Amino acid sequence: MNSIWTIAKKEIKTYFSSPIAYAVMFVFSALVGFFFYSIMWWFNSQAMQLAQNPAYYQQLNINQQVYSPLFGNMSIILLLMLPLLTMRLFSEEKKSGTVELLYTSPLSVWQIILGKYLASLIVLLAMLGLTGLLSIFTFAYGNPELTPLLAGYLGLFLMGAAFIAVGIFFSSLTENQIVSALLTFGTLLLFWVLNWASSAAGGIAKSVLDYLSVFQHLEDFTKGIVDTTHLVYYLSFVFLGLFLTHSVIQSRRWR
Amino acid sequence: MIEVAGLTKKYGDLLAVKDLSFKVDKGKIWGLLGPNAAGKTTTMRILTGYLPATDGKAVVAGYDVFEQPNDVKRIIGYLPEVVPLYPEMTVVDYLKFVAEIKQVPAAKKKAAVDKAVKSAALESVKGRLIKNISKGFKQRVGIAQALIHDPQVLILDEPTIGLDPAQIIEIRELIKSLKGEHTIMLSTHILAEITQICDGATIINEGKLMASGTLDEIAASVKVREGAVLKLRKGGEEAAALMRRVAGVEKVGRSDKEYTVEWSKGQDPREDLVRLAVDKGWGLLEMRSLAMNIEDLYLKIVSGGTAQ
Numbered sequence A: 001m002n003s004i005w006t007i008a009k010k011e012i013k014t015y016f017s018s019p020i021a022y023a024v025m026f027v028f029s030a031l032v033g034f035f036f037y038s039i040m041w042w043f044n045s046q047a048m049q050l051a052q053n054p055a056y057y058q059q060l061n062i063n064q065q066v067y068s069p070l071f072g073n074m075s076i077i078l079l080l081m082l083p084l085l086t087m088r089l090f091s092e093e094k095k096s097g098t099v100e101l102l103y104t105s106p107l108s109v110w111q112i113i114l115g116k117y118l119a120s121l122i123v124l125l126a127m128l129g130l131t132g133l134l135s136i137f138t139f140a141y142g143n144p145e146l147t148p149l150l151a152g153y154l155g156l157f158l159m160g161a162a163f164i165a166v167g168i169f170f171s172s173l174t175e176n177q178i179v180s181a182l183l184t185f186g187t188l189l190l191f192w193v194l195n196w197a198s199s200a201a202g203g204i205a206k207s208v209l210d211y212l213s214v215f216q217h218l219e220d221f222t223k224g225i226v227d228t229t230h231l232v233y234y235l236s237f238v239f240l241g242l243f244l245t246h247s248v249i250q251s252r253r254w255r
Numbered sequence B: 001m002i003e004v005a006g007l008t009k010k011y012g013d014l015l016a017v018k019d020l021s022f023k024v025d026k027g028k029i030w031g032l033l034g035p036n037a038a039g040k041t042t043t044m045r046i047l048t049g050y051l052p053a054t055d056g057k058a059v060v061a062g063y064d065v066f067e068q069p070n071d072v073k074r075i076i077g078y079l080p081e082v083v084p085l086y087p088e089m090t091v092v093d094y095l096k097f098v099a100e101i102k103q104v105p106a107a108k109k110k111a112a113v114d115k116a117v118k119s120a121a122l123e124s125v126k127g128r129l130i131k132n133i134s135k136g137f138k139q140r141v142g143i144a145q146a147l148i149h150d151p152q153v154l155i156l157d158e159p160t161i162g163l164d165p166a167q168i169i170e171i172r173e174l175i176k177s178l179k180g181e182h183t184i185m186l187s188t189h190i191l192a193e194i195t196q197i198c199d200g201a202t203i204i205n206e207g208k209l210m211a212s213g214t215l216d217e218i219a220a221s222v223k224v225r226e227g228a229v230l231k232l233r234k235g236g237e238e239a240a241a242l243m244r245r246v247a248g249v250e251k252v253g254r255s256d257k258e259y260t261v262e263w264s265k266g267q268d269p270r271e272d273l274v275r276l277a278v279d280k281g282w283g284l285l286e287m288r289s290l291a292m293n294i295e296d297l298y299l300k301i302v303s304g305g306t307a308q
Helices: A002-017 A019-050 A062-086 A088-096 A099-103 A109-132 A135-141 A146-173 A177-200 A203-212 A216-222 A228-254 B040-047 B069-075 B091-101 B106-119 B135-147 B165-177 B191-197 B215-221 B236-244 B270-280 B294-302
Strands: B002-011 B014-024 B029-033 B055-060 B076-079 B153-157 B183-188 B200-205 B208-214 B225-232 B249-255 B258-264 B284-290
Touching (some): A002 A019, A002 B091, A019 A109, A062 A109, A062 A216, A088 A109, B014 B040, B040 B153, B076 B135, B106 B135, B135 B165
Antiparallel strands (some): B200 B208, B225 B284
């Protein structure tokens, strides 16, 4: 555990001593802020229009009409940005030769992988945490429910964790950071597109595609539902990514 | 301290190291010598547990590199050919990180870092970012990193490569000062390094063992020819031809007035040569023995044929 934390600490320091973490956090917050603003603006105008009609006014729900679409937008931004966060994890060390230091120290491959994974999770938490500040406004001027909000954030975090696991896997494959980011991005995009394909398909194919789609599983979370099926899905995604990373590193060393 | 037996490493079809065996005693500075692509780095990577061997056995301080890799990694300090540095870290932060991954106990960490900084003479740059220090200092940080957990065995892959002459001397002095406490193995393709700081060497070429032992042992193991250079006022090709006929002489080379005569070890036709020169009236101006230096020895070994 200590060794995992040593690696994680080093990775976090690297993220924050270079512009990467700041750039990712800045762009992410700015985009989410923009989406929040425009959705909020639309919601406000709806509220104004419906204020005359109490029956409709009752149906306005800030969780459903602001946070649900916002979480949907955030998930796409995460898809675009997390590959940039994970691309350097192994690629950079391979290119600069520092892997030789890591692999000749008495650390297990799992400790190295988990340390790096943990560091990226912490940056993801910071990214999501920053957007939490936006909710100060909704709580100050509105009455959103906290539980579905937290469920949405949990969903985003789990989805991000799955993305990072994919990213770390591709980073272990190549010493080129661009290639690593591209492969991660392509794979995640494919899982996104599965969502569209499923609406065209029918029968078993549809349920399989639905099950595989990363975003299908997020939907319930954004509605405030924490279902163990989705938890299991994301956690197995994470496990598979990390397991493949481990296999890649082991096999490279034994070739 | 280090024992290698029958070590073989293949990269696909490429045979990098072939049936390599040698031994390094405790407390020695040992050179691993060979031209580029001889298999030096591969051998060191196997010893440090970075790469597995295809076949054979390597034992460091009683631990088998393949059976007990973590025990070996704990007692080896390793400077790879490309110094593994994180440019965004300061020297001290980097050394702290290495101390942690090498599992130096937390209580001893600060002392370990201080000691490494001191022995690699890094005091003047310890607070600076690694990317901003000179190549010579980077190399020193690499050595400090290898020393941090006070390893019994130090493995240094080309520790002086790419440095200027003054820095090379500094690094060599540093390595010499570490002798005794640590068993040191360093690779190089520079001969002077071996003669100046090593107690012995293992010479490899194309992955194969050419010679191993102390420098005297290596010299003795090679079938060395002795020779002399004669300087004559006149004589020409005729003199060279006549000298070739003297008993024991194997080879005569001529460049202008100088004649290089070589014979097998044990023979000594020098007196006959002088007598011949005087009889023929060639005007013997000078005769000096042809010294066989380590460079000739090395070339001879590496070019093959004459190995033990």
